């Protein structure tokens with residue numbers, strides 16, 4: 001039988017001297033290692049499977065005969081390749097989006113109505129949907145070229161994911177090659193990697209006996225297993241995959257969502273059996289109830305039902321908002337609830353100085369996860385009243401010692417749903433919210449318009465400084481492997497290698513090298529390899545994308561999406577910085593330009609400008625920038641579109657599409673849609689009934705198109 005010891009020993013290897021065996025071992029080990037690298041890391045196999053197996057068997061047999069040659073480092077002892085240091089990044093050809101969430105039935109009828117309105121469909125025109133379980137795993141994009149799997153990427157931030165191709169190849173549900181005929185030359189299949197309950201229980205039992213990490217839930221286990229640097233570990237984990245969507249595709253799979261799912265199944269993918277086609281909201285809600293009723297016996301976690309418009313031509317017309325499609329919605333299952341006692345209220349100081357009350361709870365299991373903290377939002381929430389004494393809806397009078405009901409919705413931090421006043425201890429006192437920062441004793445003040453009390457200590461408040469640094473290294477910011485929240489806490493107070501501000505991260509290696517006596521690698525919790533990896537990860541981030549840098553600065557009101565907008569507008573750090581330094585709040589050309597960006601309001605604009613005009617902040621930014629090479633933004637513009645960069649105004653009645661659709665399509669093609677005609681307008685699209693705008697356009701000599709001419713122009 002193939003693979004038995006007898007057959008696997010190479011006849012010529014018998015009776016070798018120790019020295020000859022050693023030489024042969026070196027040669028075989030090198031060849032196997034090279035083949036592993038080629039297969040797992042470079043995705044370019046150099047040997048056929050049969051040749052590889054033969055080579056590896058020969059190495060194993062040789063070690064069996066000469067046990068002194070065996071070692072943990074030998075490729076005979078490993079299934080895959082040595083881990084690559086980090087995952088390479090992959091920019092998705094088509095962005096990986098998330099879904100709008102709904103919790104109430106009424107939101108589903110709203111969804112149907114909104115789509116009808118957008119498309120200009122009457123209340124009784126047919127509009128079909130699909131309903132399918134929302135799998136609670138992590139999404140993966142699989143790129144096939146000529147039917148072969150060439151790349152697998154995690155979602156990442158939606159724009160850029162991690163290359164996990166070698167790991168994806170180990171998942172049995174992922175076909176390679178694709179099956180059947182009529183396969184598009186390029187096909188990106190998207191779906192969810194997940195772990196079944198039984199496999200999860202077995203894995204955790206195994207982890208327990210080996211003293212390895214216990215996973216909190218199947219989703220974490222699936223994510224941890226897919227994001228393994230060593231594909232051999234992924235191979236040993238029972239991962240599964242459901243296909244439910246696609247990205248780039250050279251030729252459509254079908255005309256409908258349901259047809260496309262059927263095609264994915266023919267191509268060799270697992271698709272979810274509970275997927276069905278529904279004629280309208282009533283059918284969708286019935287499907288939701290049925291799927292919810294069967295949830296406990298499915299054998300894997302789902303957290304809702306996803307509804308999608310079935311007709312792909314309508315999907316295309318509906319298009320996307322900034323991060324979610326208009327043609328789909330996730331109807332989530334209600335969050336799980338549990339009662340427990342509020343033991344204490346701690347005040348945490350955030351990176352913007354906000355004092356956030358946190359409930360410390362008697363630990364309780366909610367939806368398979370032990371919860372011991374919950375957010376209490378702000379001081380008014382705990383008081384149940386605003387600063388003028390008016391009761392706040394959703395807010396509760398909460399006191400230490402109370403019994404509270406907690407819930408988790410998705411990945412967000414647990415919240416309080418209810419307070420049981422009948423169980424309140426007789427001596428429970430209203431919580432006295434501090435007016436001094438608990439960390440640095442600076443005054444904590446509240447602007448009249450703000451619900452949040454803030455520490456005025458700035459970067460001299462250690463809590464603010466640490467939180468700013470944690471934000472700086474977080475996933476959507478610098479994302480430095482090996483330098484997470486825990487390490488930031490450690491380095492912040494470190495007497496030898498302190499990190500007190502972002503620039504210090506980039507001098508860490510240099511400072512360590514200059515100190516021959518107390519090397520980082522000799523400290524507890526570090527070693528040669530982890531320090532090398534850390535320094536390399538830091539080096540890697542000297543080149544940083546502009547949007548990540550802007551987000552990392554932790555400017556109040558500037559989240560990930562806003563940072564992307566700013567980056568896409570200013571394109572380079574130099575241009576952005578120069579504009580912010582020249583800008584004044586509420587006046588001048590720079591202010592006008594900043595606030596003209598769709599999605600940038602006065603509050604955000606003021607906050608950004610303030611950051612660049614505060615001496616201490618400015619200097620900190622300068623010190624940081626000195627260590628970086630900022631990569632210019634590469635906005636996804638449809639450059640071949642004839643209207644990219646042009647300003648368009650719509651007026652009058654449009655007959656082929658609604659105003660909303662016309663605007664969204666123009667924007668998707670890179671045009672700016674304005675509300676009024678000015679010298680900056682490039683086109684006026686005028687339907688019947690156009691009035692003053694048409695006159696203004698004529699006066700300014702602006703090109704006027706009717707709806708058909710506009711459609712012809714944009715193709």
Ligand code: IVH
Nearest residue numbers: 097098099132133134135139244245306325
């Ligand atoms: S469709 C453009 N269908 O849910 C829309 N997503 O909350 C692409 N998910 O990132 C997603 N089951 O990871 C879709 N049947 C399903 C899904 C599903 C789970 C996940 C997916 C997505 C997230 C959004």
